[in-house]
Amino acid sequence: xxxxxxxxxxxxxxxxxxxxxxxxxxxxxxxxxxxxxxxxxxxxxxxxxxxxxxxxxxxxxxxxxxxxxxxxxxxxxxxxxxxxxxxxxxxxxxxxxxxxxxxxxxxxx
Amino acid sequence: xxxxxxxxxxxxxxxxxxxxxxxxxxxxxxxxxxxxxxxxxxxxxxxxxxxxxxxxxxxxxxxxxxxxxxxxxxxxxxxxxxxxxxxxxxxxxxxxxxxxxxxxxxxxxxxxxxxxxxxxxxxxxxxxxxxxxxxxxxxxxxxxxxxxxxxxxxxxxxxxxxxxxxxxxxxxxxxxxxxxxxxxxxxxxx
Numbered sequence: 001x002x003x004x005x006x007x008x009x010x011x012x013x014x015x016x017x018x019x020x021x022x023x024x025x026x027x028x029x030x031x032x033x034x035x036x037x038x039x040x041x042x043x044x045x046x047x048x049x050x051x052x053x054x055x056x057x058x059x060x061x062x063x064x065x066x067x068x069x070x071x072x073x074x075x076x077x078x079x080x081x082x083x084x085x086x087x088x089x090x091x092x093x094x095x096x097x098x099x100x101x102x103x104x105x106x107x108x109x
Numbered sequence: 110x111x112x113x114x115x116x117x118x119x120x121x122x123x124x125x126x127x128x129x130x131x132x133x134x135x136x137x138x139x140x141x142x143x144x145x146x147x148x149x150x151x152x153x154x155x156x157x158x159x160x161x162x163x164x165x166x167x168x169x170x171x172x173x174x175x176x177x178x179x180x181x182x183x184x185x186x187x188x189x190x191x192x193x194x195x196x197x198x199x200x201x202x203x204x205x206x207x208x209x210x211x212x213x214x215x216x217x218x219x220x221x222x223x224x225x226x227x228x229x230x231x232x233x234x235x236x237x238x239x240x241x242x243x244x245x246x247x248x249x250x251x252x253x254x255x256x257x258x259x260x261x262x263x264x265x266x267x268x269x270x271x272x273x274x275x276x277x278x279x280x281x282x283x284x285x286x287x288x289x290x291x292x293x294x295x296x297x298x299x
Contacts, residue, residue: 008179009250010163014235017251060252062178 004056005080008064021055024067025087025106049073051096051103053088056080069096113188116217116277126223126288128281131269133188134171134218137195140181141207151201152184155194166248166261168269175248175261183259183271188213217277221284222267225292230260230268232287239296254283 002015022045029041046052052072057065065083069092070076076099079092088108096103103109117130141148149160156174158167161182166175168185175183186194191211198209221229227238233253237243245262252258256276260268272280 011249012237013251016235060257061250062181064178 002070002075002077004066004068004077006058006061006064007066007080007082008058009062011061013058013061017058017060019057019059021057021065024053024055025108046106048105051078051100051105053105053108055083071100113214116274117281120281122281122285122288124223124288125291126221126226126229128284128288129220129222130277130281131218131220134213134216134271135186135188135191135194136211136213136216136271137184137186137191137198137209138177138181138212139184139198139207139209141202141205143176143180143182145202145205147201147205148182148207151198152182155184155186155197161248164248165246167246168261168263175259177250177259215274216271217274217280219270219272219277219281219284220263220267221270221288223288224266225294225296226266226268227296228293229284229287231293231295232290233283234258234260253280256280 003012004015004018005012026041029037050071050073052070054068054070055065056068066080067083067085068080069078069088078095078099081089081092093108113133115130115132119132120130122128139152152174153160156172158169158173161167161174161176163176167173171185171187173185177183184194191213195209195211231238234251236249236251243249243262245264248259248261250259253272256272256279258270258272258280260270263269270280
């Protein structure tokens with residue numbers, strides 16, 4: 001069972017109050033992009049055993065989105081941060097590097 | 110005007126912990142910039158309570174303010190004062206981006222009261238209800254069983270709940286069953 005900190009309400013909330021929203025930090029490829037880019041944007045997802053970045057929706061609470069960095073293997077949560085960011089905050093990256101040296105995820109490492 | 114009737118028409122379940130539907134309550138969902146002084150002023154003016162901090166609610170009797178999300182506050186007033194309140198909000202926030210909607214008839218209010226009221230809620234909601242984490246003033250949005258609900262303490266032995274009107278019967282039955290199920294004894298009693 002996961003307990004995630006919702007940065008919008010400032011509360012630690014239970015997984016059952018939340019709804020998973022899939023992979024975080026997707027870059028949209030729309031009109032003007034190649035078929036390959038569009039296909040990757042639509043279908044290709046990270047599926048790691050280890051460090052992962054996800055979107056979560058606090059659906060039974062404030063109704064806002066936030067992002068979480070966690071380990072899919074151990075369920076360790078490295079941190080949560082606002083959805084209005086293009087990359088994870090430095091302190092979360094540092095924390096992951098401390099716990100999982102040599103990790104990488106998409107463009108992040 | 111039509112004769113307004115609350116969801117459960119004042120249904121009450123007596124016991125060590127009583128569950129009581131509280132009848133009609135005027136509720137306005139107000140979205141906007143909560144840091145805005147005009148928004149704060151009109152809210153406090155309508156309800157006579159201080160503007161709540163994040164995760165808090167201030168209520169006196171039927172009137173109150175509850176922090177719903179970073180851009181939403183719930184304004185509670187007497188049921189027959191809603192139209193008047195909406196007019197005042199529109200006037201105060203004229204020209205500013207905001208949304209104010211009368212949601213009174215979409216909601217139900219219940220009051221649960223008794224010595225082990227925390228136990229009753231702890232059986233139903235996945236939240237920390239220890240007195241250190243949940244005390245009068247704290248406002249929680251979570252779920253009861255399978256439905257969304259928001260609740261806060263009126264005092265050490267009573268909790269007020271709001272839920273959608275369409276699930277009022279379910280929420281009442283849950284609370285009633287949890288109350289009849291008796292004390293768990295995990296929390297220190299207030």
